Amino acid sequence: MKKKINPKLKINTKKKSYPLDQSPFYFLRSKKKLAELFGVVLHDLLIISKDTSTYYHEFSTTKNGKSRMVQEPIRKLKFIHNKIASFLCRIEVPDYLHSGVKHRSNITNAAVHANDQKLLTADIKSYFESTKRDKVFDFYRSHLKCSADIAEILTNLSCVKGHIPTGSQISMPLAYWANMGMFNDFMNLSLKHDVIMTVYVDDITFSGQQINKLFLSTLRKIAVRHSHNLHPNKSKIYSKESVRVVTGVAINKDSLLITNAQHAKLYEGFSLVKSLKGVPFSSDSSTAQSLLGRLYALSSIDPKMKERAKTLKSSLLN
DSSP, X not given: OOOOSSOXXXXXXXXXXXXXXXXXXXXXXXXXXXXXXXXXXXXXXXXXXXXXXXXXXXXXXXXTTEEEEEEEEOHHHHHHHHHHHHHHTTBOOOTTBOSSOTTOOHHHHHHTTOSSSOEEEEEBTTTTTTSBHHHHHHIIIIISOOOHHHHHHHHHHHOBTTBOOXXXXXXXXXXXXXXXXXXXXXXXXXXXXXXXXXXXXXXXXXXXXXXXXXXXXXXXXXXXXXXXXXXXXXXXXXXXXXXXEETTEEEETTEEEOOHHHHHHHHHXXXXXXXTTXXXXXXXXXXXXXXXXXXXXXXXXXXHHXXXXXHHHHHHHO
């Protein structure tokens, strides 16, 4: 059996959760200990950290008609990123964060705002690319209290082209920790105005009676102060009477609904699976598995989707 060049690795938290100051990175001073944490030879670690450019596969991908560059770590750096991500995902996070946290999702994020309040959705423009290496270094040096040389090595390993990579397992957790000062400032503003805030990757959602253009303007100023910008076309204020979409979930007052876009994807998925009927091993096809995964995910919003998934699974086996 051929060994995969870039195998899939799972983030392993070992079911651990601890405060920031209990991380194995905290107050780290030894390069040898750092290499041991990653399970690599120190000499190899230092060579990789001096120039990581050859340890990335960069490619372009298109979504909704917009193309973006993806930097995906390969070879030894991929394994190192998996270790970093696994350690970062064990650190306790605030209740407002719903991405990359066990038992939380885009759906739990939306559910927090299923209330009879005004709502504001905002998006950080080019989130990973605008999270520069100085922010990453500051996280390792000032928050994890690593020595300067260890913080420099970790920063070199964690960044490409001067920013967080866009296609790594570290991208999401590290971007949060490198930007937690900004998110905490958002949270302090929210508490001051009795507004509820949640974060899902680069999507920030607020609900409350004090939501208005001035509140949004203040958020923009906070983002700029932290070297970010809120996406001008993705910041929207909803009245409490309107149906609003939060992280891919529709909200109508206190009810969660499946969006029209998701219904369209389900229709497309069922049409494709129907066209594969009778094709050998169609039940194991990526199309069928993708549809089943979507149905099970949406069952958190509409329990009837679970029954549809069971029916589909049964029909694929016959």
